[in-house]
Amino acid sequence: MEFTIIRGDIANQTADALVNAAGTSLRMGSGVAGSLRRNANGPINQEAMENGPVDLGGVAVTDAYDLDADHVIHAAAMPHYGDGRATTESIRSATQKSLQKADELGCESIVIPIPGTGAAGFDFRKGAELVCQAVWNYEPSSVTDSRVIAYSQREYEALETIASDVRSR
Numbered sequence: 001m002e003f004t005i006i007r008g009d010i011a012n013q014t015a016d017a018l019v020n021a022a023g024t025s026l027r028m029g030s031g032v033a034g035s036l037r038r039n040a041n042g043p044i045n046q047e048a049m050e051n052g053p054v055d056l057g058g059v060a061v062t063d064a065y066d067l068d069a070d071h072v073i074h075a076a077a078m079p080h081y082g083d084g085r086a087t088t089e090s091i092r093s094a095t096q097k098s099l100q101k102a103d104e105l106g107c108e109s110i111v112i113p114i115p116g117t118g119a120a121g122f123d124f125r126k127g128a129e130l131v132c133q134a135v136w137n138y139e140p141s142s143v144t145d146s147r148v149i150a151y152s153q154r155e156y157e158a159l160e161t162i163a164s165d166v167r168s169r
Contacts, residue, residue: 003135003146007156011039014068016107019098021115022074026052031118040065057093078120086116095134109145132166
């Protein structure tokens with residue numbers, strides 16, 4: 001599936017679904033999760049935790065509250081805090097299942113961060129390649145607008161290069 005690369009805070013994006021880079025407990029701490037939690041202005045953390053824990057690589061869905069989206073898909077690319085790190089398979093699975101869930105929900109647009117690369121300690125460039133490959137290889141039924149997001153300028157530049165490489169294979 002074709003996708004675009006964007007830069008910014010995921011909590012400021014407009015889409016049918018925003019993906020949260022979650023741990024298996026679904027507790028929304030810092031990074032992507034923290035930004036979504038603070039900007040949702042509702043009990044998103046409580047709702048997420050009521051849906052957890054989920055298996056590593058699994059997903060759960062909550063309301064988006066005050067975010068400019070219909071859903072937040074919580075993608076568990078890392079174990080519960082302190083219980084290990086994200087893996088190649090957990091990032092790949094969490095991304096694929098996020099796309100599948102967006103299709104199940106009838107979403108047309110989705111914004112996906114690079115899960116597992118913040119607190120979970122996975123290398124950003126390797127994680128970005130996994131996410132871009134998963135999105136590129138996905139065959140959607142309803143999603144037509146897929147965006148992969150980086151927060152910092154440095155990550156955005158790396159993500160653009162990686163996405164270009166994935167598209168040219």
